[in-house]
Amino acid sequence: MKKFIKIPLIVLGTIVLIAAIGLTYFNVRGIPKYEVNIPAEIQTTKVEVTAQRVARGEKIATVLCNGCHANSNNRLVGKHIGDLPKEFGKAYSLNITQDKEDGIGNWTDGELIYFLKTGIKRDGHFSPIMPKFPRMADEDVKSIVAYLHSDRYPVLATKGKQPAQEPSLLLKVLTNTVIKPIEIVKEPIYIPDSTNLVAFGKYVANDMIACYACHSKDFSKQDPLFPEKSLGFYGGGNGMPDLKGNIIYTSNLTFDEETGIAKYTEQQFIDAVKLCKKRDGTILRYPMIPHVTLTDYEVKAIYAYLKTIPKINNKI
Ligand code: HEC
Numbered sequence: 001m002k003k004f005i006k007i008p009l010i011v012l013g014t015i016v017l018i019a020a021i022g023l024t025y026f027n028v029r030g031i032p033k034y035e036v037n038i039p040a041e042i043q044t045t046k047v048e049v050t051a052q053r054v055a056r057g058e059k060i061a062t063v064l065c066n067g068c069h070a071n072s073n074n075r076l077v078g079k080h081i082g083d084l085p086k087e088f089g090k091a092y093s094l095n096i097t098q099d100k101e102d103g104i105g106n107w108t109d110g111e112l113i114y115f116l117k118t119g120i121k122r123d124g125h126f127s128p129i130m131p132k133f134p135r136m137a138d139e140d141v142k143s144i145v146a147y148l149h150s151d152r153y154p155v156l157a158t159k160g161k162q163p164a165q166e167p168s169l170l171l172k173v174l175t176n177t178v179i180k181p182i183e184i185v186k187e188p189i190y191i192p193d194s195t196n197l198v199a200f201g202k203y204v205a206n207d208m209i210a211c212y213a214c215h216s217k218d219f220s221k222q223d224p225l226f227p228e229k230s231l232g233f234y235g236g237g238n239g240m241p242d243l244k245g246n247i248i249y250t251s252n253l254t255f256d257e258e259t260g261i262a263k264y265t266e267q268q269f270i271d272a273v274k275l276c277k278k279r280d281g282t283i284l285r286y287p288m289i290p291h292v293t294l295t296d297y298e299v300k301a302i303y304a305y306l307k308t309i310p311k312i313n314n315k316i
């Protein structure tokens, strides 16, 4: 063989071989495990289950957890996540009822809080698909934990295990390279004073419900610790599958006159967020869900906050 063909062929062969070894390695290694490093003040947390916390926790979990974890009887026993993009493989949300074997009856409060904030389970297993809540106020995270420990119907001990997760090779490569657990915020996080409408709305939108995650440009170009740094912050256009696999693009929630929600009145905005009723009377499609448990005041606060963020001209 001529030299000028042979050398490129050797180089190419080497690259292919290295790539194959790398992919095989990631495939066998799977989603990496992490050291469980629960800060002492979280580790020793004992969440007192009060009626007030349970009510608040249920309100938050209804919009943040049930969609993925509830079965058709509204028990949080987990299920196949039907709207996960196929490229990531198959995922199942798990049984988070109080059952000691099939559910999370044996988890400590500290382990739960650590997992909700970082995505690292008590055995070091990392969950890339389950959302994380790193900036949710400590009291709100405790309310979710109180709700999980309560006597409310969805969380009562229930048998039932889900199949093992089936991450695709792509998800394995991503979790070995770019998708990582979220660093824990060590300082206390408080719910802002609700009389400061903009600050309160910012908290509800960014840190409690994370509206920005769907309503910014791209899931992979956002920083959960600094939501404002997300590409196309609230400018919409993030495409996501509905339950049939059709791609639905999120709306531009900035107050851009032409392409955003500047024409929405406060009441129309409340109807859109709580009832999924659009300004023109049509119904908003899944995965936008009716955020029924938010109060009108909370949604008004989100509206006031969105008015203050930079407008983005982005027609969806
Ligand atoms: C997008 C879907 C989704 C949402 C929303 C979601 N989860 Fe999950 N959850 C998952 C998946 C998927 C797993 C399994 C992760 C794994 O094992 O890799 C999981 C696992 C868990 C586990 C670990 C259970 C175990 O036995 O290992 C807990 C606890 C949990 N979720 C609680 C919650 C709570 C509380 C909320 C709401 C604040 C919530 N999840 C919202 C998808 C979701």
Ligand code: HEC
Pocket (backbone or CB within 6 Å): 205, 209, 210, 211, 212, 214, 215, 248, 249, 250, 251, 252, 253, 261, 269, 272, 273, 278, 279, 283, 284, 285, 286, 287, 288, 289, 291, 302
């Ligand atoms: C799981 C992803 C997701 C989350 C979280 C989410 N949305 Fe949406 N939202 C969507 C999608 C998708 C649409 C577009 C639906 C359609 O076109 O039918 C939408 C549409 C809207 C609209 C309609 C605007 C228009 O086009 O007229 C408003 C208002 C809205 N969302 C507000 C919110 C607020 C406020 C939050 C947080 C409390 C939120 N959304 C959280 C996915 C999401």
